Amino acid sequence: DGGITQSPKYLFRKEGQNVTLSCEQNLNHDAMYWYRQDPGQGLRLIYYSQIVNDFQKGDIAEGYSVSREKKESFPLTVTSAQKNPTAFYLCASRRLAGNTAGANVLTFGAGSRLTVL
Amino acid sequence: RKEVEQDPGPFNVPEGATVAFNCTYSNSASQSFFWYRQDCRKEPKLLMSVYSSGNEDGRFTAQLNRASQYISLLIRDSKLSDSATYLCVVNPRNSGGYQKVTFGIGTKLQVIP
Numbered sequence: 001d002g003g004i005t006q007s008p009k010y011l012f013r014k015e016g017q018n019v020t021l022s023c024e025q026n027l028n029h030d031a032m033y034w035y036r037q038d039p040g041q042g043l044r045l046i047y048y049s050q051i052v053n054d055f056q057k058g059d060i061a062e063g064y065s066v067s068r069e070k071k072e073s074f075p076l077t078v079t080s081a082q083k084n085p086t087a088f089y090l091c092a093s094r095r096l097a098g099n100t101a102g103a104n105v106l107t108f109g110a111g112s113r114l115t116v117l
Numbered sequence: 118r119k120e121v122e123q124d125p126g127p128f129n130v131p132e133g134a135t136v137a138f139n140c141t142y143s144n145s146a147s148q149s150f151f152w153y154r155q156d157c158r159k160e161p162k163l164l165m166s167v168y169s170s171g172n173e174d175g176r177f178t179a180q181l182n183r184a185s186q187y188i189s190l191l192i193r194d195s196k197l198s199d200s201a202t203y204l205c206v207v208n209p210r211n212s213g214g215y216q217k218v219t220f221g222i223g224t225k226l227q228v229i230p
Binding site (some may be wrong): 104 | 120148149151153158159160161162163166204206208218219220221223224
């Protein structure tokens with residue numbers, strides 16, 4: 001079945017460590033997104049990418065980095081520069097195809113819950 | 118003004134009630150609209166797209182009012198299983214080739230027995 005796989009589901013990190021969250025999709029979607037969600041808050045966009053080897057900063061990119069070397073993969077690195085990294089991280093993807101059925105609909109992975117100790 | 122605004126609630130309604138949520142957006146050039154449902158500690162999942170002519174899926178009805186720049190979600194005959202947070206999603210038209218998807222904060226619904 002096609003979908004988006006995020007790993008790990010739960011991750012504990014010590015302060016000062018970088019961690020990388022994996023996001024892989026086999027939906028042949030063009031665009032991929034990383035969001036962060038804090039308790040009782042909405043989704044905030046970290047980074048997004050519409051094509052391989054290109055990505056754009058979202059609203060809260062500071063302290064994060066991404067790469068898009070393959071269409072299927074969009075890993076997110078949470079660096080030690082991110083001051084408050086404990087959150088629920090959601091990866092999403094969508095097909096960009098104008099007005100065709102199913103286009104522009106975001107599909108999410110199950111999320112990665114990061115806790116900094 | 119936020120790009121997408123929703124009343125966070127919570128909306129506490131009895132089983133069988135009809136409940137409606139609104140979501141306003143600031144970008145008049147917005148192109149497509151969706152409602153997502155998010156259960157506690159889970160990922161959001163598409164509930165329904167919102168079409169200009171309005172659309173219905175069982176007990177759920179979505180409508181778009183471009184003139185007033187809002188979308189709505191109506192849930193009839195509420196079930197306990199409808200308890201969740203409902204997220205409004207707005208896609209802009211292409212701007213420089215990049216499309217940033219914007220989420221509302223979500224409206225929390227609690228259906229009470």
